[in-house]
Amino acid sequence: ARLNRLIEQRRHLVGPTAMLFYDEPLQLVKGEGVWLYDSAGKRYLDAYNNVPVLGHCHPRVMDAVTAQMSQLNIHTRYLDDALHRYAQQLLSTLPLKQGRLVMTCTGSEANDLALRLARLHTGQQGVIVSAAAYHGNTQAVTDVSPSSLKRGQVPAYVACIDLEPLNTEGIDASAYLDQQVEAAIAQLQRDGYGCAAFLVDSIFSSDGVYADPPGMLKAAAARVQRAGGLLIADEVQPGFGRTGSNLWGFDRHQLSPDIVTFGKPMGNGYPVAALAADETLLAELAEVSGYFNTFGGSSVAVAAAQAVLDTLDEEALQANALSTGNRLKQGLQGLAEHYEPLSHVRGAGLFIGVDIVSSEDPTRPDSVLCSRIVNGLRQRGVLIGAAGRYGNVLKIRPPLCFNHDHAQHLLDALEQVMAQDLI
Numbered sequence: 001a002r003l004n005r006l007i008e009q010r011r012h013l014v015g016p017t018a019m020l021f022y023d024e025p026l027q028l029v030k031g032e033g034v035w036l037y038d039s040a041g042k043r044y045l046d047a048y049n050n051v052p053v054l055g056h057c058h059p060r061v062m063d064a065v066t067a068q069m070s071q072l073n074i075h076t077r078y079l080d081d082a083l084h085r086y087a088q089q090l091l092s093t094l095p096l097k098q099g100r101l102v103m104t105c106t107g108s109e110a111n112d113l114a115l116r117l118a119r120l121h122t123g124q125q126g127v128i129v130s131a132a133a134y135h136g137n138t139q140a141v142t143d144v145s146p147s148s149l150k151r152g153q154v155p156a157y158v159a160c161i162d163l164e165p166l167n168t169e170g171i172d173a174s175a176y177l178d179q180q181v182e183a184a185i186a187q188l189q190r191d192g193y194g195c196a197a198f199l200v201d202s203i204f205s206s207d208g209v210y211a212d213p214p215g216m217l218k219a220a221a222a223r224v225q226r227a228g229g230l231l232i233a234d235e236v237q238p239g240f241g242r243t244g245s246n247l248w249g250f251d252r253h254q255l256s257p258d259i260v261t262f263g264k265p266m267g268n269g270y271p272v273a274a275l276a277a278d279e280t281l282l283a284e285l286a287e288v289s290g291y292f293n294t295f296g297g298s299s300v301a302v303a304a305a306q307a308v309l310d311t312l313d314e315e316a317l318q319a320n321a322l323s324t325g326n327r328l329k330q331g332l333q334g335l336a337e338h339y340e341p342l343s344h345v346r347g348a349g350l351f352i353g354v355d356i357v358s359s360e361d362p363t364r365p366d367s368v369l370c371s372r373i374v375n376g377l378r379q380r381g382v383l384i385g386a387a388g389r390y391g392n393v394l395k396i397r398p399p400l401c402f403n404h405d406h407a408q409h410l411l412d413a414l415e416q417v418m419a420q421d422l423i
């Protein structure tokens with residue numbers, strides 16, 4: 001009754017643009033590490049949220065934020081040593097020649113700015129994205145986010161590449177993606193938009209997780225750059241060590257992006273995001289307009305972001321993502337051998353996707369069953385999500401402090417759902 005009252009209240013008070021997760025929505029009151037607690041005191045293993053990259057309410061970030069908040073919180077129109085230190089550390093991990101950092105509050109703002117830079121620099125309008133991409137919520141980035149357009153129709157200056165064939169046995173992923181991008185560039189040129197950018201989340205989070213083989217995006221990205229378009233690496237999902245083998249998703253594919261955007265995990269829950277690009281690109285924008293973001297790069301934001309970088313390193317979380325991710329993938333592959341609807345276990349580090357297909361016809365995506373599994377896991381105290389064009393991909397993306405015991409906990413719960421709950 002209490003839950004129904006809350007749902008009803010929300011309907012009257014909160015806009016209908018954001019959906020709630022789960023048939024029985026959750027009211028969470030506390031987070032700690034990989035665990036979340038609801039208002040009845042029940043705990044849930046969080047295998048879904050990539051914002052708390054260090055774990056929920058990590059003491060290092062809380063301490064840094066509260067200490068800075070009680071001393072000073074001011075914006076970037078004043079000199080700030082701490083910002084310089086952070087920028088230097090972050091930029092030193094990127095392959096930009098004269099890299100500069102612009103701090104924002106959200107990934108959407110960073111991608112919005114990236115598109116402005118790319119269009120200004122190239123004089124072109126066209127953008128290439130993946131067919132179920134999500135890049136944010138401003139007008140400009142919504143238009144290049146097919147997954148958030150309910151009617152599915154992207155504007156004519158957007159060309160999409162289809163990733164599903166990457167699941168085909170024996171496919172040459174690199175040649176396939178190169179071909180898709182070649183067709184996308186041709187389409188944009190034919191329609192008079194030209195190619196300003198290839199905006200790519202290299203783990204393809206909302207398309208349903210397509211990670212392998214490493215290097216598969218190299219030829220496609222190089223083709224865009226040869227055609228005069230900019231490569232924008234959206235690291236909001238794969239960044240900060242999540243894929244295990246590299247700090248950045250684009251590095252896993254040996255790409256040389258012109259612009260890199262960051263978000264979600266960057267502040268472990270404090271809203272911090274950023275864009276990095278060469279000085280020359282940013283100077284072009286500075287000539288036509290300013291860009292100031294009141295809260296982007298504020299003293300507190302920088303304190304949170306610095307604590308994240310330091311802790312990722314100190315707690316060796318990237319290495320843990322690789323080791324736990326491999327263990328989890330192996331376990332999921334084991335389950336897929338027993339349970340027909342689980343298919344195509346894939347991913348990198350602690351970013352894993354599993355297709356849910358119909359038991360009668362394994363070529364058919366089964367979004368209804370996928371939703372039953374996600375809800376079944378929620379009832380059993382494990383939180384994961386669903387993604388992909390057909391909503392039939394289990395998306396597993398826990399905080400990077402997820403260890404082998406947590407992985408086993410998830411596997412046991414999934415096995416129970418498959419063996420007991422779905423009958």
Ligand code: PMP
Pocket residue numbers: 105106107108109111134135136137201205234236237263264273
């Ligand atoms: N890019 C990607 C790949 C994302 O997944 C998201 C958020 N889901 C964004 C950008 C937008 O970030 P934000 O919600 O912080 O604006």
